[in-house]
Amino acid sequence: METISFGTDGWRATLEEFTTPRVRMVGQAVATYLADQGLEGPVAVGYDARETSRGFAEELSRTLCANGFDVLLADRDRPTPLVAYAIADRDLAGGLVITASHNPPEYNGVKFIPEDGAPALPAVTDAIAERLAEPEPLPEDEHGTTREVDFAEPHADAAIELVESITGSTDLSALTAAYDAMHGSGRDTTDTLLERAGATLERYRCERDPEFGGGSPEPAAENLGDLIAAVTDDESDVDLGIANDGDADRIAVVTPERGYIDENLFFAALYDYLLETESGAAVRTVSTTYLIDRVAEAHGESVREVPVGFKWVAEAMAEGDALVGGEESGGFTVRGHVREKDGVLMALLASAMHAAEPLDDRVDRLLSEHGTVVQDKISVDCPDSEKQRVLTELEDEIPETVAGTAVEDINTADGFKLLLADGSWLLVRPSGTEPVLRVYAEATDEDRVRELLEAGEGLLEPLV
Structure with missing residues (x-):
């Protein structure tokens, strides 16, 4: 036991x-x-x-x-x-x-x-x-x-009805999409739903393989090479790429101009799109971008920050009747649906969004209005039995500055999130699914993010 x-x-x-x-x-x-x-x-x-x-x-x-x-x-x-x-x-x-x-x-x-x-x-x-x-x-x-x-048909009916209520139409007959199931349970479910809405489909890894091709069914950019190539190829007629993880509760999106869209940027685009016709707050995890807050402020809305784990997102959505909830790892849901992350529903909604306006254009506009945001994360090996000890010792080692910038505030909702004077941040928290500590950073450019991640790794190395 x-x-x-x-x-x-x-x-x-x-x-x-x-x-x-x-x-x-x-x-x-x-x-x-x-x-x-x-x-x-x-x-x-x-x-x-x-x-x-x-x-x-x-x-x-x-x-x-x-x-x-x-x-x-x-x-x-x-x-x-x-x-x-x-x-x-x-x-x-x-x-x-x-x-x-x-x-x-x-x-x-x-x-x-x-x-x-x-x-x-x-x-x-x-x-x-x-x-x-x-x-x-x-x-x-x-x-x-x-x-x-x-369980597939009732869910598909509900997804079609909900997305139609949001977008006014789920006619995707003008859209060609590429879908990568990563050999997981999204096959014959997500792709079938998109085809039901009229999309033309190109399929990748839509055969069941219990070994997932020898890897992990994690829809990160480094695992989606064929999908990214199919969408970004100048000779391709594919409009949008979609991938799900092994149990299809998460989504990854690929566009012709950007390739793999960072989940934070997709979340911001999703919230911005929903706010065109709806109102309501967003719920995001502590590891998710502050760009969500800027989108909310521009629309006179608010944001609730919660610890990592969709259970906390779901709880906060219920408490505040939030419009959307999400996390930087690609899990999202919207008001009117069950409060569980749903990569199948999001595939349909992302496709409808893209059919209305290319996602690249919306993201470009958001970054132009609110400033460039870059985020990345690394993992530091740490046995589950040692995580609490490391975090307890880290509390006494929090510096006054990180990568040359003063620490203005510390958020301890989930690990330690150091808010820096230049608007960037560094987060160290324990993974709840793997024997690692996660280190996240957000800033205005990739070089600065790398500096912050190296600083975070440096804080942990003497303790692990």
Whole structure:
């Protein structure tokens, strides 16, 4: 039981630790938690494209059924946001998804999604962790049943309806898009949705490969070479590139002029676009660009900053009826949808945005109005068991200046964010999904960002 730990987005581990007996214990804990909460409805179970995911999902289903719950099991691997939508749409008791998201193939994971379809907050995951135990089946005549269902079509209907309400049209018949599923569960889901809206599609890595081609299904620029080349080639007729991570809750966007668009810039463009017809605040994580704040100020709106983890974004969106919520790693959702990051919905919305006005033009305009913003991050290896010690010691080592600039303020909402006198910032925080510390920096040019990242790495090296 001590091996099972719910981090930023569920429990993830290598297959040496992520075993069938432990998955059954998670299933039992969730069943006990739901029963203690008086929730008796069916439970959704989904899974990603990894070799072991279907088997683990079936183990969860059997454990839940043995506790008296009916289970709606995904008919095939599907994106995590489809399961989240199904939970809210069908008034389910909650759901579980077997996925390790963007982690390499030797990992797997499980996340619990409560009855509102939003990510589980620590009070919930802590309550589940407290109930970890060997399965305790009821008498067989009290067992629930498992039924396989298609989570894709209802989600697609909702995505079309929502985007039409925002944009006025989801006619993408004039758009040629390239889509890279990275061999993950977005295949036959995101691309099918774009085709349903009329787009012409070029597909990349849209075949299931549990090994993800030998890499990780992480939609970073260095992993999307073929997609970027297809969109930026002068001879290409592709208008826009879209990629999803392994469980398709995140999005990456590629344009003809910029190539890979930094997720911060896409977030700013998305918020600016939504504010043309809607009003409302934005919620961003502490690691996300201040450009969002500048866009908000220009429209007379506000921004709420929260720790990293979409659960905090979702909570703040509910508290303030925010228009949009997002994080620099490519996870976004909008008002009117479930409060869970959704790379499938965002693929449709990004395409509709681009069809209305090229994203490159909107980003150029935003940077012209609000100033150039550059952000980057690095990782410093650090075992999970050492993270808290390093951060505790770092608190006593915070300098008065960083890379020659005075530290004006320190934000401790999630690690240490040093706000500098020139408007730049440096953030050090622990990853909730990997044995590393993250170092982020934002400034007005790449050279300055590199200086800040080197300074941050220098702060950590003596401590790690």
